Amino acid sequence: MSEANPDGGRRFRRTLVSVMAVQVVTLVVLWLLQRRYTP
Amino acid sequence: MHPLNWVIVVGWLTYVVTHGLRRSKGTKGIDGYFLANRSLPWWAVGLSVMATQLSAVTMIGTTGQGATDGMRFIQFYFGLPIAMVILGVTLVPFLHGARVYTAYEYLERRFDAKTRSLTAFLFLISRAMSCGTIIAAPAVVFSAIFGWPVAWSVALIGVPAVLYTMVGGVQAVTWVDVKQMYLIVGALLAVVITLIVQIPVSPGEALHIAGAAGRLKVFDFSFSLTNTYTFWSGLIGGTFLMLSYFGTDQSQVQRYLAAKSVDEARTSLLISAYWKIPLQALVLLVGVLVFVFYQFQRPPLLFNPAHERRVRAMEPSVYGALEARYAAGLTVRDTAARMVAAADDRGDAPGALAAMTTLKASDDSVSVVRTEALALAQRVTGQPSKDVNYIIPRFVLDYLPIGLAGVFIAAVIAAAMNAISGELNSLSTTTVIDFYRRWIRSEAPDEHFLRVSRAATGLWGVFACVVATYAVNLGSLIEVVNRFGSFFYGSILGVFLLAMISRARASGAFIGLLVGMAAVGAVNFGAPSVSFLWHNVIGAVTVLVVGLLVSTFSPAPASDRLV
Numbered sequence: 001m002s003e004a005n006p007d008g009g010r011r012f013r014r015t016l017v018s019v020m021a022v023q024v025v026t027l028v029v030l031w032l033l034q035r036r037y038t039p
Numbered sequence: 040m041h042p043l044n045w046v047i048v049v050g051w052l053t054y055v056v057t058h059g060l061r062r063s064k065g066t067k068g069i070d071g072y073f074l075a076n077r078s079l080p081w082w083a084v085g086l087s088v089m090a091t092q093l094s095a096v097t098m099i100g101t102t103g104q105g106a107t108d109g110m111r112f113i114q115f116y117f118g119l120p121i122a123m124v125i126l127g128v129t130l131v132p133f134l135h136g137a138r139v140y141t142a143y144e145y146l147e148r149r150f151d152a153k154t155r156s157l158t159a160f161l162f163l164i165s166r167a168m169s170c171g172t173i174i175a176a177p178a179v180v181f182s183a184i185f186g187w188p189v190a191w192s193v194a195l196i197g198v199p200a201v202l203y204t205m206v207g208g209v210q211a212v213t214w215v216d217v218k219q220m221y222l223i224v225g226a227l228l229a230v231v232i233t234l235i236v237q238i239p240v241s242p243g244e245a246l247h248i249a250g251a252a253g254r255l256k257v258f259d260f261s262f263s264l265t266n267t268y269t270f271w272s273g274l275i276g277g278t279f280l281m282l283s284y285f286g287t288d289q290s291q292v293q294r295y296l297a298a299k300s301v302d303e304a305r306t307s308l309l310i311s312a313y314w315k316i317p318l319q320a321l322v323l324l325v326g327v328l329v330f331v332f333y334q335f336q337r338p339p340l341l342f343n344p345a346h347e348r349r350v351r352a353m354e355p356s357v358y359g360a361l362e363a364r365y366a367a368g369l370t371v372r373d374t375a376a377r378m379v380a381a382a383d384d385r386g387d388a389p390g391a392l393a394a395m396t397t398l399k400a401s402d403d404s405v406s407v408v409r410t411e412a413l414a415l416a417q418r419v420t421g422q423p424s425k426d427v428n429y430i431i432p433r434f435v436l437d438y439l440p441i442g443l444a445g446v447f448i449a450a451v452i453a454a455a456m457n458a459i460s461g462e463l464n465s466l467s468t469t470t471v472i473d474f475y476r477r478w479i480r481s482e483a484p485d486e487h488f489l490r491v492s493r494a495a496t497g498l499w500g501v502f503a504c505v506v507a508t509y510a511v512n513l514g515s516l517i518e519v520v521n522r523f524g525s526f527f528y529g530s531i532l533g534v535f536l537l538a539m540i541s542r543a544r545a546s547g548a549f550i551g552l553l554v555g556m557a558a559v560g561a562v563n564f565g566a567p568s569v570s571f572l573w574h575n576v577i578g579a580v581t582v583l584v585v586g587l588l589v590s591t592f593s594p595a596p597a598s599d600r601l602v
Contacts, residue, residue, distance in 0.1 A: 015309045030257045037250030
């Protein structure tokens with residue numbers, strides 16, 4: 001099995017953090033939309 | 040449709056086919072045809088995986104769902120980022136490191152040939168029919184709107200995709216996907232901007248109107264096994280569904296197997312998850328804004344023009360009575376929508392709340408009349424009414440400026456082509472690697488396998504187009520096949536999870552797979568109200584439990600190993 005190299009591992013972790021951040025921001029925006037505009 | 044729109048559609052299709060064929064120049068041998076010689080950069084693979092998900096069904100069906108049902112469908116995708124992370128640290132390193140062409144090839148190394156063949160066979164059946172369905176959905180809509188035979192629409196979508204996929208393999212598929220993603224996202228953004236300009240109230244007032252009618256209710260935290268669109272079914276059931284789909288379905292697995300390295304394969308999966316939820320929110324928002332638009336413009340009672348013509352001809356008095364009730368309901372709803380906007384504009388919160396209540400009640404009344412009209416259409420035409428799929432195309436052709444309508448139609452065709460090109464390539468891969476090379480002819484020059492692979496792509500393409508052409512008549516059969524697919528997705532995931540447990544044996548995997556599918560079948564027929572999102576959980580857990588149990592009592596063969 002091929003091993004992940006350290007640089008690739010760091011890029012994976014950086015991408016993971018930014019992906020999860022985008023999802024959290026999107027969910028917060030959707031939550032605020034619901035709260036603001038749904039009676 | 041205006042000739043300029045057709046120029047845009049034909050021009051785009053010509054560009055895409057030419058670009059795809061140009062990309063095929065580097066395709067030599069099956070390593071190049073199926074895996075692009077493992078040379079694809081992570082961002083291209085990521086965009087390509089995203090493109091495969093954004094099919095024509097999303098462009099016309101999900102947007103329509105946003106108009107009729109609102110944003111809650113987005114909960115379906117909450118499990119996707121979690122699934123991508125799990126796959127990135129578990130299955131992707133296994134599969135990429137195993138240097139296999141297909142996910143099922145790995146199963147023979149880990150377990151045995153019969154497990155490989157059964158899972159590959161199940162993939163071929165479900166994916167081939169799914170390919171036909173993906174072409175059929177927009178083709179049927181186009182034929183109803185433009186008045187063409189379905190076969191013409193099928194040809195418009197299927198022929199270019201089959202051509203560049205057959206010649207260029209995964210290189211052509213991936214790089215065409217990347218280009219088409221720009222068109223699709225651009226078209227969606229352009230429609231949103233057009234809607235904001237054309238809706239005669241401010242964006243804030245438009246959102247108040249949408250919210251009053253329940254179209255902005257995203258989150259449902261109730262726990263219900265029978266309701267598909269809840270936070271928990273999306274998070275738990277959706278995670279298992281996405282693990283199955285991206286971890287075990289060859290049409291997705293093949294993309295990241297083509298990445299340059301394990302790290303790029305993992306990163307490509309994450310990138311495909313990056314914009315998934317925001318993009319789905321955009322798609323649903325298009326539908327929500329179209330709903331708001333139709334508060335101020337009279338919408339048709341039936342959006343499918345073919346159905347409308349038939350019903351008007353066969354039941355003129357019944358349809359006329361429904362239209363009269365519909366018009367009266369729309370007048371009340373129109374007034375309520377304007378009252379919401381006016382109250383919001385002057386900052387009158389109690390007034391806005393009262394107007395919202397009136398709007399919701401009038402919208403419900405209008406929905407009742409629509410439901411009766413849809414039932415009438417189904418009775419008269421003998422076809423299931425899929426009117427929701429016609430809402431956006433009718434809006435695009437009736438109200439979008441000339442040129443922009445052509446861009447959107449081209450984007451719908453692009454989305455369909457993206458979805459089927461990847462599926463055709465993976466169907467060919469599994470056919471050649473898991474069956475032809477495995478069982479019929481294991482030794483031959485690479486050029487021979489390349490020729491067979493291209494022929495397999497072409498044949499599956501023809502099969503998909505034939506299924507699409509007769510989809511209307513096959514209606515219930517396609518539904519049966521899609522339900523059949525839901526029986527084994529979770530179970531196949533269970534087999535791959537077993538593969539990562541060292542004490543799991545081949546007999547456990549095979550028997551577990553059969554029992555898993557039987558368990559899902561029992562739930563499907565015995566408790567049909569249980570949402571299909573839970574089927575994957577049931578299948579995967581059953582396979583794991585039964586597989587480990589059977590493995591406990593099975594002798595360990597010498598050749599069992601993790602990789």
